[in-house]
Amino acid sequence: MATTIKEVASKANVSIATVSRALNDGSKVRPSTKESILIIAEKLNYKPNIIARNLVKKNTSIIGLVLPEIQGDFFTDIIKGVDEVAYSSKYHIIVASSHSERPVVESLMNFMGRSMVDGVIIMSPLINDRIKEIIKKSDTPLVIIDCVSPIENVDTVNIDNFQGAYAITEYLIKNLGYKKVAHVEGPANNNDAIQRKAGYIEALYKNNIPIKQEWIVPGGFTSDGGRLACSRLLSLIEKPEVIFAGNDMMAAGCYKAIDSLGFKVPDDIGVAGFDDIFLSEFLTPRLTTVHIPIIEIGKSAARLLINKIKNGKDHKPKHLKVSTGIIVGESCKFQK
Amino acid sequence: MATTIKEVASKANVSIATVSRALNDGSKVRPSTKESILIIAEKLNYKPNIIARNLVKKNTSIIGLVLPEIQGDFFTDIIKGVDEVAYSSKYHIIVASSHSERPVVESLMNFMGRSMVDGVIIMSPLINDRIKEIIKKSDTPLVIIDCVSPIENVDTVNIDNFQGAYAITEYLIKNLGYKKVAHVEGPANNNDAIQRKAGYIEALYKNNIPIKQEWIVPGGFTSDGGRLACSRLLSLIEKPEVIFAGNDMMAAGCYKAIDSLGFKVPDDIGVAGFDDIFLSEFLTPRLTTVHIPIIEIGKSAARLLINKIKNGKDHKPKHLKVSTGIIVGESCKFQK
DNA sequence: CTGTTAGCGCTTTCAC
DNA sequence: GTGAAAGCGCTAACAG
Numbered sequence: 001m002a003t004t005i006k007e008v009a010s011k012a013n014v015s016i017a018t019v020s021r022a023l024n025d026g027s028k029v030r031p032s033t034k035e036s037i038l039i040i041a042e043k044l045n046y047k048p049n050i051i052a053r054n055l056v057k058k059n060t061s062i063i064g065l066v067l068p069e070i071q072g073d074f075f076t077d078i079i080k081g082v083d084e085v086a087y088s089s090k091y092h093i094i095v096a097s098s099h100s101e102r103p104v105v106e107s108l109m110n111f112m113g114r115s116m117v118d119g120v121i122i123m124s125p126l127i128n129d130r131i132k133e134i135i136k137k138s139d140t141p142l143v144i145i146d147c148v149s150p151i152e153n154v155d156t157v158n159i160d161n162f163q164g165a166y167a168i169t170e171y172l173i174k175n176l177g178y179k180k181v182a183h184v185e186g187p188a189n190n191n192d193a194i195q196r197k198a199g200y201i202e203a204l205y206k207n208n209i210p211i212k213q214e215w216i217v218p219g220g221f222t223s224d225g226g227r228l229a230c231s232r233l234l235s236l237i238e239k240p241e242v243i244f245a246g247n248d249m250m251a252a253g254c255y256k257a258i259d260s261l262g263f264k265v266p267d268d269i270g271v272a273g274f275d276d277i278f279l280s281e282f283l284t285p286r287l288t289t290v291h292i293p294i295i296e297i298g299k300s301a302a303r304l305l306i307n308k309i310k311n312g313k314d315h316k317p318k319h320l321k322v323s324t325g326i327i328v329g330e331s332c333k334f335q336k
Numbered sequence: 337m338a339t340t341i342k343e344v345a346s347k348a349n350v351s352i353a354t355v356s357r358a359l360n361d362g363s364k365v366r367p368s369t370k371e372s373i374l375i376i377a378e379k380l381n382y383k384p385n386i387i388a389r390n391l392v393k394k395n396t397s398i399i400g401l402v403l404p405e406i407q408g409d410f411f412t413d414i415i416k417g418v419d420e421v422a423y424s425s426k427y428h429i430i431v432a433s434s435h436s437e438r439p440v441v442e443s444l445m446n447f448m449g450r451s452m453v454d455g456v457i458i459m460s461p462l463i464n465d466r467i468k469e470i471i472k473k474s475d476t477p478l479v480i481i482d483c484v485s486p487i488e489n490v491d492t493v494n495i496d497n498f499q500g501a502y503a504i505t506e507y508l509i510k511n512l513g514y515k516k517v518a519h520v521e522g523p524a525n526n527n528d529a530i531q532r533k534a535g536y537i538e539a540l541y542k543n544n545i546p547i548k549q550e551w552i553v554p555g556g557f558t559s560d561g562g563r564l565a566c567s568r569l570l571s572l573i574e575k576p577e578v579i580f581a582g583n584d585m586m587a588a589g590c591y592k593a594i595d596s597l598g599f600k601v602p603d604d605i606g607v608a609g610f611d612d613i614f615l616s617e618f619l620t621p622r623l624t625t626v627h628i629p630i631i632e633i634g635k636s637a638a639r640l641l642i643n644k645i646k647n648g649k650d651h652k653p654k655h656l657k658v659s660t661g662i663i664v665g666e667s668c669k670f671q672k
Numbered sequence: 673c674t675g676t677t678a679g680c681g682c683t684t685t686c687a688c
Numbered sequence: 689g690t691g692a693a694a695g696c697g698c699t700a701a702c703a704g
Binding site: 102 | 338381383384385386387388390391396398409411412415416419420423428429430431432433435437438446449450451452473475559588591595614615618619620
């Protein structure tokens with residue numbers, strides 16, 4: 001059994017209140033008594049019971065982080081960003097990754113309104129009605145990363161997917177001179193995927209390039225999906241000159257397909273991606289892609305949340321849009 | 337303010353004790369009253385306050401996970417493994433990654449003996465005396481992943497680094513016929529690095545290949561360190577035929593160096609790694625490396641910990657050694 | 673400055 | 689079956 005404040009108090013011949021004050025150095029305690037209390041506490045290896053403190057203070061200094069199925073380094077970076085800011089404000093983070101057996105909904109229910117955490121950051125490209133309902137019912141501060149439709153009174157941090165996709169597509173067309181640009185798209189119900197596709201289409205449209213449906217193929221945001229999609233594109237009679245994959249994982253899959261068919265990137269076909277995940281730097285040739293400041297997103301979300309926790313009702317919901325940038329690799333080249 | 341058990345009790349015209357019973361074990365509560373309580377609780381959107389429950393139950397169902405500086409997908413997998421097992425036993429996990437401003441020691445102190453968590457899993461290739469002291473003082477259940485020297489009464493999960501390094505080095509020599517095998521080693525104070533180097537040396541020794549000091553160069557376990565180390569090896573008068581990098585990150589760095597000098601893997605020089613991180617599959621040619629079942633390690637650690645939490649003093653410390661396997665890629669080839 | 677006294681919201685004997 | 693009451697370990701008025 002751990003030492004309690006009572007034992008320290010009795011050994012020090014003071015009341016528990018004084019011990020509490022001495023340790024939290026709040027109000028005036030005579031230096032000499034404070035010192036002797038500190039010494040006794042140290043000798044007894046006394047550590048205040050956080051739970052008891054939380055109960056009376058009504059806060060836990062813990063932030064709940066609900067993530068979609070964790071894979072790759074994307075989430076490590078989110079965690080890192082959140083953790084960094086959380087740490088500097090003395091918060092801990094509880095991570096709940098989602099998977100088939102634990103939907104986002106469940107993690108959310110566990111966190112919201114049971115006073116286990118002071119606030120929640122949820123990342124989910126798909127917010128359904130069930131989730132919305134839970135959010136409405138609870139008054140736990142919340143920040144959503146990457147949500148589709150803003151929910152009232154909830155802070156959001158979004159990636160500017162549309163702009164990123166538009167920019168890289170236009171870069172391929174205007175700067176490099178590509179005319180035949182294909183797109184491997186992500187899951188149909190995924191907001192990121194939808195926005196990126198929209199950016200791609202808009203860029204083609206604005207540059208007077210007709211949209212060709214057979215050059216838009218689904219890849220499910222996975223490496224394998226990208227590989228298959230790419231094979232399909234390469235088997236077409238009229239092949240595209242460059243493939244803009246909706247994310248880097250699919251772009252990596254494209255590399256595999258291109259390699260296995262004996263083609264070369266970028267000589268035979270160009271490849272571009274989206275996300276700039278850790279992996280992309282190590283693909284040969286280095287992938288041209290859209291960079292997302294992932295750590296920064298985590299940090300922003302954490303800042304927003306902590307702000308909300310501290311300011312309570314006075315807090316006006318903010319909606320951050322994180323902009324992207326193009327990483328020029330060697331996977332696309334100038335078309336003469 | 338969230339609904340409390342009191343409000344539910346008064347609305348239901350019962351005592352708070354009955355509400356508590358109805359919601360928990362349901363031990364002998366008349367079905368009809370139980371039902372009406374449940375309905376009222378639902379209507380009031382009542383969620384028991386976890387903190388208050390923890391205080392009386394003296395457990396939190398939270399596991400603390402202390403990790404070294406998070407980067408890449410290695411830690412995602414550890415988290416994933418721990419989380420999976422933790423989840424199925426109804427535990428949450430608090431993640432504390434370490435970095436320059438928050439040493440392992442601090443996270444540990446925060447977790448041990450303040451009843452914030454029921455147990456701790458710590459991953460640290462370097463356990464210093466300070467850490468040992470904290471561990472000795474506390475009676476919080478603990479599992480260490482990847483520790484140097486076993487601490488009494490603490491469960492450990494270790495990677496069989498020596499065996500893995502030995503196996504791949506011998507594979508390079510015996511199966512592929514390499515005679516000139518260089519090694520890029522990790523940090524001098526890192527247990528993994530030390531064991532891997534030892535395995536490499538032992539394999540050379542057992543196969544009657546003289547150890548050449550200039551073919552053993554430090555790479556700090558980073559991609560950049562690997563790149564530099566490789567450049568150095570390639571500038572030697574007598575170059576090695578193959579480089580066994582102490583981890584995959586350094587192997588990836590080797591690829592870069594080899595590429596920038598105009599050489600080809602594996603024709604001009606072979607490369608082998610250790611870890612089988614996600615990235616390795618996407619290096620071209622695919623890296624030959626030592627596979628570590630990372631998720632499995634996380635799972636084992638979690639199982640060990642939960643077991644210890646539940647069995648208390650009756651628990652005898654266990655020491656698991658996780659074995660590795662060779663992934664045959666295309667980065668090394670048969671030497672005729 | 674310091675002690676006394678209420679709780680925080682819940683679980684859990686112990687009676688009835 | 690159910691209620692009253694005693695805490696879990698701590699903080700925070702309120703008195704002195």
